[in-house]
Amino acid sequence: MADQSPQSPNLSTPPPPPPPTLQSTTSEPPPPPTRSSLFPFLKSLNRPKLRVTSEFDSDSLLFLNKVSCKLFDNLAKLKLSFQNNSQREVTQPQLSLTSKYLSVLYDVEEKNTFIKSTVDVSPRLQLRALHNVNAQQGEVAMEANLAEPGYSLELSSPVPIGYPRATLKFPLGEVSIQEREEEEEEEEKNKRMLSINGILKRQVMDGVCSALYTDEELRLRYAYKDEALSFIPTISLPSNAASFAFKRRFSPSDKLSYWYKFDSNMWSAVYKRTYGKDYKFKAGYDSEVRLGWASLWVGDEAGKVKTTPRKMKVQFMLQVPQDDIKTSVLMFRVKKRWDI
Incomplete structure (x- = not known):
């Protein structure tokens, strides 16, 4: 009888694997790690966008240039401004850093620094300070919001020498009181007196009536305005200088304005x-x-x-x-x- 056992398949023997190659000892060393691999957090930092603004005026032949960018996730703004004249000379360079609570302006030519600071002590109390480094002068102010909405009291004083000023603000305007010195020719000495300045505004019919008092001069003004017409008469006392402005809108795209001074x-x-x-x-x-x-x-x-x-x-x-x-x-x- 024939042998019933299965025949073994004829399998080919695979070739032996090639011997491993040796790396050349003269190969270049691996490149050094990049800055981003050394400091992974730098990948998440984006370069601030620069805003460059240039303005040319043919009358003065000046270029007004500004370069600015926002820093610290828009918490501060850095700005460089300067001018170029017709000889391409750079003049009036200024560098400023502005934030919500602190602003610093440096004048390169004058080598002077101006500092302005604002601090909210409480929801109803704010402190402000201005300082001129070279002149060693400035101003400090404190403004307090009163209990009634729209009312506030501000106290300010020049530093180091000067007379304080008090300003009361209310919905219809504001009034300021400050002590000042006035020279008297006969007695040849200075006389202290109170100076009062203020402005009042009130709605009268279809317009706004305002009274501005400053430097012992009263200016009365009434402004009427609707969709097509504006009429604004003004008179100053005691000079009795009167003027008026008239504005007429013929269409949404056409407008005519006219001013006239009666005294001149x-x-x-x-x-x-x-x-x-x-x-x-x-x-x-x-x-x-x-x-x-x-x-x-x-x-x-x-x-x-x-x-x-x-x-x-x-x-x-x-x-x-x-x-x-x-x-x-x-x-x-x-x-x-x-x-x-």
Whole structure:
């Protein structure tokens, strides 16, 4: 009988593995660990973004430059400002560090430092201090919010020499009282007296009536304003100098303003038209300087540069003197911001 046992398969013998190779003793050493591997926490730190703003004025031929960045998770702001003239010279460099409670400004040319500090002692009490290092002068102030909302009392005094000032603020305005010295020619000595300054505002009919008293002069002003019309008469006492302003809005994009002074017969007028948010045309005349002018803004005139297209604002202005038209001047101003 035939053998029923299964035949063994014919398996090929695998080749022996190659002998291990020896590394060359002349190979370069591994690179040193990087800074981020030595300090892993640096990976989570981001470089603060720089904001560079440059403005050129063709009238003064000056570049106004600002470089700023926010530090410590937006708790402080560091800013460097300087000017460049037509000879490319750097002038008026200033370095400032600003935070909620402390601000320091250093003037490089004057080698002077200005310090301002604010401390909230309690929810109703705040302390403020100003100091000029070179002049060794400053001011300290304390403001306390009273029990009634809208009322506060502020006490301030110059340092090291000066008379204190007390200011009471309330919903209708504020009043300040300060002692001062006034020279008397006959007796040739200084006389101390109290100086009172203040402002009061109150709603009267459809406008706001205000009275401003400062340096022994009272200025009365009434401002009426609605959607299409503004009328603002003003009179000063005891000089009896009176003036008024009239503003008329013809449409959401057209507005005319007019000012007149009764004591000098001087007047001025301005017409303004806007085209969307980023274009504005203005033209006017001032009889006091006998000058007519026209201006075109590209970019929001009152807004910040970061909100304008391409983060840039441009102004063109034409000035035409009434007495000599040939000396008319075309000026322009450009302001640009870069985020780096």
